[in-house]
Amino acid sequence: MDEESAAGGFWLLDGIWWVLKNIVLAFWHLGYAITHPGLWLDWSNTEAIMRVVYYGGSVEFFFVVFTTFLVIGAAGLWSNRFLWGVVRALEGFANTLGRLVAWAGLLMVIQQVVIVFMQRVFARPSISLGFGIPVEFDISWWSEELKLYNAAIVALCLTYTFVQQGHVRVDLIYSAVSFRTKRVIDMVGSVIFMMPMAVLIWMYAWFFMWRHLIVPNPSASEPLDRLMMKARALRWNVETIGFSPNGFSAYFLFKILLVVMTGLIFIHAWAFLFRSYLEWKEGPESEDKYLDKDVLDAPDTGGHQHAEI
Template identity: 70%
Template structure:
């Protein structure tokens, strides 16, 4: 146990040094024309060093907000919630686009007997079979699920089972939120990210990177590393860009982790400032109908 604690403290102490190296040597991991730089990006994206850089940043911001100025934490909360809302409000239009495209496919296939759709923006020609466009509808659904997750959290739209939570006092609720974000939300999404990161790269490059490989071994493999983007569909003329789903899975993990930090900070600040701070700076969508807004507030637990 002591060895583990010392290992954690050592990595926290080295985190600023690793961050400084990454910032001052961007070509070492961002110059993807060099296979060794790409290998370093792949390795460090799922490494212990990267985890402790993120974790230490979270600890430093939290400590500054608790010990010095709580406005620092409120600024982080407002910024992260604005980011989540901004992405969600834009990506949520994918649902409408999905419906319109499905209607178009049905009309073209059943009424006009068209076999393919050709788009030619800016003089280019993009031609795909109707089955390709039909399978591509999954991408819109994936966009909504992965990129609107933190937006839905901010808006209070996730399903809640509040058998205990609804019966306790305000400060107890905030304590439950803080413990939940630290003990459950963050560890779960970190494990998901580690799987998703290497799962994504195994469908983008060969030889396939391994989560257990050391950096030296991966640098040796850089000599034969090449791009091999997955373009295999489930049907001969079907959608062939399933690698996008792997990228969206990584984006999902990043958004959830960022909001886990934001949720912890908001819960702490509301616990500290009392009930009058509940929903402070919270930017939630308004339906325009008082009955619908009240029903949404009840279901989201904000009233």
Template identity: 75%
Template structure:
């Protein structure tokens, strides 16, 4: 137990050095004309070092926010604004999905065409089955990029047999604990799985989570881009690597909002019931429609 605690504190201390070294040596990981730089990104993106850098930043910002609450409120508003902005933009994929499905039905059933051409000058021409399978991408955009937006808006279904029966302070404690032991670990596990899952569909030789940095640098000698372009059908959608990118985006946004949710819960706990939903930017359907706003 003592060794584990010591290991955690050592990694937190090293996080400052690792972050400073990465910032002061950007050519080692930003210059993607160098194959070794790509492999360093692959390794460190799913590494213990990267986790502790992110976690240490969270600890430092939390410490500053405890000392100066206005700073923490600024962080909350910024991260919630980011979630709202991304979610509101990605939600338009739902409308695009419906319009595209209507067009597909017209093309297939009325005009009896096997393909669909969109654009001017150099048109985008694919088989109708390509556009049909592409609808999955719009659905994935909504699920992954609107998750934290829905959370901010209070739209996720909550089983609150205990939560609804306790007072303001107890609710905020439950929220803080939940963000630390549920949201953050779930986001980290999803990132760890999705990170290597994504890169295995982008480059060869395939990287593995068990590969050391030295082994990946050796593999970089044979590295080449091999972006996944194989569909489930001969003429079907062939951009499935985008789903892996969205999985990573989802995990990153959930981790960021777990931080924001912890900070908001702490501030509302400290400032009392009058601070509930302070600065919260929630969508509204208008006067008289309050009963339909959010799902609880």
């Protein structure tokens, strides 16, 4: 029993040391990437592409991002004003992106109306847009392309909806506890649920995306040396196969949207953590402070939507 306890203690110490070591090394990794941009930005070199593929899903990249937000959080412990500025910037980015991409809904409706008229009224097999050398695709291509608008709205407006408090919260105890307890629950939820979920989806989505952009296909389990060997035979092989012969031919864009979505979730998890901490520290009077919330003519429902059980 004592041996098992000692082994468990050593395992815990090794884990803590591994995390601390990677946090320290994150500064060196970031500095090296900034001072050697040609190693990963020169995409005329296939090895640079493979470095991006490898490091985009690597422990090193995670700790660079993680340490960056740790530094921001540490600075915020010293200055609430600075941390509020970070929260406003991150939430402002989510709001701006969401409000812009939301117009894709109108574009989707207009395009669907055009498709119906061209197909049913004018009996045209294709739609051509532009002057001089127009862009022309089959009706089925434009019909399937509507999925891209829908995917963009879901992927890029997700954090906007969260900032606007438009998500559904399954409420078991949240509404019955005090203001500061709610903020503690929000902080724990951000760290325990939002961030790990975003990291796990990113690890899948990152290599899933690249497997539809280049060959030989990279794998998350392959070390950098192995990928450097594959770089000798690397070539672009962008996915252009649709579900129908004349259907939408840019399904790789959906994989890119999945990666962008998970990145936005991870970033906003930190913004939510920082806001929850500041509201916990400053008290009820700081609730929704600096929140740029869209207001409709409908009566206020009081913030978060709750699904009470």
